[in-house]
Amino acid sequence: MRNFFSLLFFLSCSLIQAQGISKPNFAFASHPMVVDEISFTPNQMIIKLTIENQISGGNFCVDKNIYIKDALTNTKLQLSYSENIPVCPEVYDFKWVGEKLSFILFFPKPTANLRYIDIVEVCSENCFTIKGIILDAEMNKNIDLAFEQFAKKDYKSSKITMLEIINEHPDYNYGFLHLNLIQVLWVLEEFDTAREHYQIIQNSNFADKPFVLDQLNKLKIFN
Secondary structure, X not given: OOOOOHHHOOOOXXXXXXXXXXXXXOOEEOOOEEEEEEEEOOOEEEEEEEEEOOOOOOEEOEOOOEEEEEOOXXXXXXXXXXXXXXXXXXXEEOOOOOOEEEEEEEEEOOOOOOOEEEEEEOOXXXXXXXXXXXXXXXXXXXXXXXXXXXXXXXXXHHHHHHHHHHHHOXXXXXXXXXXXXXXXXXXXXXXXXXXXXHHHHHOOXXXXXXXXXXXXXXXXXXX
């Protein structure tokens, strides 16, 4: 059972702080990465990331061509510079499987408030992307509440909280909330409702649709 529901927790645990957001929830990451913190200065937006090495002899670098994109307006901000990470073609060679490397990306401070962003690296191969990062403080808090309720086996409350989040944020064009809701509904044996949300994903244009459908296929819920 632990493996079946592991997806429900890997995007959780955000803590909103005065100077920024610690561990914001997000929809999808192309690499084994987490967003540690997003903060702001008068002139910059600062994003701290951590990647975990999962292969023997692994290495990593970032291209100087990285941008953040406002998921609602598609406005882009280009990377100013990075710290604690080699710029390609220079690479960091991991010493062991499971080693974690933390680094920082600096962008110009946005002129408008952002609610959801993507981070996109443009390079020749193995480029990283993190989609659907949530900067809305209340939304992050409620997602964390839904995860906490599930962890405490308060499945009905978790379902209600997740449904409220989905209904209150129809502009969030990512399906991972439906993915987690489907898993809660399956525990509650509300199979017909779970299938309805599966159909919503199938009929959607969610930015993470291929990833979400792939995860559901792996869970074999509807097979």
